[in-house]
Amino acid sequence: MRRASSWSTPGLTSDEMACLARDVRALGLPVVAGFATHPDWDHVLWHADLGAAPRYGTAACAAVMLEVRSAPGWQSRAAEGLPPEISDEVPMDLFGLLTGLPAATAHIPWDGPAVGLVEHPAHARGHAALVVEDARVLVAGDMLSDLFVPMLDVEGATDPIGDYLASLDLLDAVADDVDTVIPGHGSVGGADEFRTRLDRDRAYVRALRDGGEIDDPRVDSPRPGWEWVADIHAHQARALTDRGR
């Protein structure tokens, strides 16, 4: 369903991640830590050239990945979930090897600039956004995209709509501390755009909840390669109807 050409994450294929590692090296910066915002395949990748730095995630995120990696034949099963056009090019050896941070961890355990965690239940188990405090940057994971509609955990959560709205409130609570929002998929935005996206995402989720008309430019995106966002919307609207919201 998801096409690699539509991704804006730093890299999915081995070549892309090796390029990222080269670019970081060229800046004279060491890779000292990684962080996976949530346990979806495109957020738990790693390449040997990035080195052996610890890769953190929330405890719940790391637990999901441990479960994935513990199942017999997990590599082929995980590969089946990849977009077929790149499934041969995504490195799997280091896939999902995460160190879980204990629940209620407030900051990434490192010597670098203070980076706070905002753990929340939307979209996937163990999701967390990061706030780079001095720089006033929010790394949003799969939230607050200008291109994707909110993607609810319609398969896994007991109350996907309630979880999503509560999570938007948690992100809203750090809005005064943030000048820049970086979504996992989509464009970087400023403080005003952050608030616009919070409002737009709330309106979308409430319309899903109420079964109302969806008036959201992302659903019928004119951008080439993004037409399938309408499929995400249709899928979750149907799933929510089937489960009685």
Ligand SMILES: [Zn+2]
């Ligand atoms: Zn995701």
